[in-house]
Amino acid sequence: FPEDLPSAARVTRTEQAGGTEVFSTVEVSLPEPGPGQVLVETAAAGVNFIETYQRSGVYPVEHPFVPGGEGTGTIIAAGEAVEGLEIGRRVTTSEAATGTYATHFLIDAAKAVPVPDEVTDQQAAALPLQGATAHYLINSTYRVAPGETVLTHAGAGGVGQILTQLLKAKGARVITTTSTAEKAEIAQAAGADYVLSYDTFADEVREITKGEGVSVVYDGVGRDTFTGSLESLGVRGTLVLFGGASGQVPPFDLQELNRRGGLFVTRPSLQWYLRNAEERAWRFSELFKALTSGDLTLNIGGSYPLAEAGRAHDDLENRRTTGKLLLVP
Ligand code: NDP
Incomplete structure (x- = not known):
């Protein structure tokens, strides 16, 4: 354990379930990596929708709770039996990271992803959860073929912009939805061929597809879009409800x-699509390749100081954001 480490870390945590006022930023002792773990000094942590569900109580957690399922930074200490990762190495998280709303966090070395030199900290911090999600949705949950027409909602959002870009790189035709004209422009800039409104999308999808419907809908909006998403599908189409x-x-x-044409519905999440080292390596190597080739550009919609996690949640929940939100210590 190196001796020149800071004596304390700062974390932003929830003291109880509730609104954004339940956050406080406090000093805690520096976590010590156990066997197989590394301690990472955070360069930036990603904000994801799931943390709003944990904060508000939709997904119950034990408080005080330090949210954060992804982060990027530099390894400053390693526990026993860590192989292939050394102090000073830049890493980002794959799945199952916890507590990254912090200046320092621990992660199992097996689930840390080394960041290539040509990828910046910001890019690496913006990529993992939303990038890996977009990757498994279009390659594994339903494998999209070139020329296929696909509907994906919230095209200006974090996952939405990545999905659109990766779908375009595959040669698909992308239809998406957004709530405002500004967001429509952002979705178009990400490559969407059609940007529709939430009120009329199902009818418009029928028109665009000459009555056929699409073969797959990626729906992370859920309650408000679910029925319209079913209505947008062709016979034997697949609805991927991912949020x-x-x-x-x-x-x-x-x-x-059955009534709507023998449709399929699935409710996947990332953990079921990063089941082993090979799957993790495959997804992240393709994502890093897409970043460096220019197929994928990550749009950082907001960078907030760590202590202002509440403001980030507020913006995200109230649909004021586009792209990726980061917390910076
Ligand atoms: P986004 O950046 O996409 O933000 C959510 C967007 O949803 C909003 O910006 C908004 O866009 C749209 N939206 C539509 N209706 C509402 C509403 N009533 N309230 C709030 N937002 C609404 O978030 P993320 O990219 O982080 O996540 C997108 C979805 O993906 C979430 O549901 C998340 O839980 C899910 N997810 C699932 C994963 C999985 O493996 N299953 C992994 C990662 C994320 P607009 O204003 O244009 O409608």
Whole structure:
């Protein structure tokens, strides 16, 4: 354990479930890496929708709770039995990181992803959760083929912009939705071929596809779009429900899938798509390749001081953001 380490870390944590006022930023002792773990000094931590569910109590957690499922920084200490990663190495997180709303965080070395030199800290911090999600959605949950027409919601959002760019790189035709004209421009800049409004998208998708419907819908909005997403699908189409930014989808009659053409519905999450080292390496090497080739540009919509995590949540929940939000210590 190196001797020149700081004596304390700062964390932004929730003291109880509730609104954004439940956050406070406090000093804690520097965490010590256990066997197989590394201690990372945070350059930037990503903000994700799931942390708003944890803060508000939609997903119950034990308080005080330090949110944060992704972060990028430099390894400053390593526990026993860490192989292949050394102090000074820049890493980002894959799945299952916790507590990255902090100046320092621990991660299992096996789940730390070394950052190539040509990728900046900001890019690396903006990539992992949303990038890996977009990657598994279009390559593994439903494998999109060149020329296929796809509907994906919230095209100016974090996952939305990455999805669109990776879909375009595959040669797909992308239809998306946004809530404002400004966001529509951002979705278009990411490559969307059609940007529709939430009120009329299902009818417009039918028109665009000459009545056929699309073969797949990627829906992270949930409650408000679910029915329209089903209506947008062609026979044997697949609805990939990957989130609930507008709320969770209520219980649902499976016969509905039969009536609408033998549809498929799945509710995936990242942990089921990063099941081993090979899968992790495959997804991240393709994502880093897309970043360096220019197929993928990460749009940082907001960078907030660590102590202002509440403001980041407020902006995210109230649809004021586009692209990726970062917290910087
Ligand atoms: P976004 O940046 O996409 O933000 C959410 C967007 O959803 C908003 O900006 C807004 O865009 C749209 N939206 C539509 N209706 C509402 C509403 N009622 N309230 C708030 N937002 C609404 O967030 P992320 O990219 O971080 O995440 C997108 C989704 O992906 C989330 O549901 C998240 O939980 C999910 N996710 C799922 C993963 C998985 O593996 N299953 C992993 C990572 C994320 P607009 O104003 O244009 O409508």
